[in-house]
Amino acid sequence: METVVDASTSEEANGSAVEKKPTVVFVLGGPGSGKGTQCAYIVEHFGFSHFSAGDLLRAEMNSGSENGLMIRSMINEGKIVPSQVTVNLLQQAMEESGNDKFLIDGFPRNEENRAAFEADTGIEPAFVLFFDCPKEEMERRILNRNQGREDDNIETARKRFKVFLESSLPVVEYYESIGKLQKIDAARAIEEVFESVKTVFASINEKED
Numbered sequence: 001m002e003t004v005v006d007a008s009t010s011e012e013a014n015g016s017a018v019e020k021k022p023t024v025v026f027v028l029g030g031p032g033s034g035k036g037t038q039c040a041y042i043v044e045h046f047g048f049s050h051f052s053a054g055d056l057l058r059a060e061m062n063s064g065s066e067n068g069l070m071i072r073s074m075i076n077e078g079k080i081v082p083s084q085v086t087v088n089l090l091q092q093a094m095e096e097s098g099n100d101k102f103l104i105d106g107f108p109r110n111e112e113n114r115a116a117f118e119a120d121t122g123i124e125p126a127f128v129l130f131f132d133c134p135k136e137e138m139e140r141r142i143l144n145r146n147q148g149r150e151d152d153n154i155e156t157a158r159k160r161f162k163v164f165l166e167s168s169l170p171v172v173e174y175y176e177s178i179g180k181l182q183k184i185d186a187a188r189a190i191e192e193v194f195e196s197v198k199t200v201f202a203s204i205n206e207k208e209d
Ligand SMILES: Nc1ncnc2c1ncn2[C@@H]1O[C@H](COP(=O)(O)OP(=O)(O)O)[C@@H](O)[C@H]1O
Pocket: 029, 030, 031, 032, 033, 034, 035, 036, 037, 038, 141, 142, 144, 145, 146, 186, 187, 188, 189, 190, 191, 193
């Protein structure tokens, strides 16, 4: 018994039991800027697993969990759900995926989200994609989205834009200040936006090779 314990301890001490941290790319941008649309293309071309924080929260809300009602009221007011709830859902999704390359879409939405993810997972993003889009265009896209989302109405959309400007843009600016931001003009056709996205991922792959 003792020898088994000793063996595992020495394995950790010489580093062989230490796992490599996964690669995480945060995908940010205002509501309707095209995050989900572009992530689907990135998955096809670059082998990432895609987790939309909003989709995970909506699934949790519909699962009948004890947080369901709280999540629904936050989403319908365009407010940001407490970090611990979202970080737990993201961590669980990453663990269950079996992958080690993740696109995390629509998160972190504020400084508290950012700090909580880093503290709980120990992961910092490799880089951050930011889809830059004028408000009028985002509004048009949201009102035409037709996915039956309760928050895709003009009143909630305006609240979401306000939260984006006040709470999420500072996170974008933080990543810009540390040189991790990849800003993309999202006010173009889907295929044109993806051409720019591809360039970013291709240049990162080259650096890793
Ligand atoms: N470049 C684009 N041009 C026009 N419509 C777009 C573009 N990208 C996405 N859309 C559409 O706009 C809506 C919002 O896109 P989505 O990817 O869900 O954005 P987000 O996840 O940032 O809210 C969807 O109906 C989508 O089909």
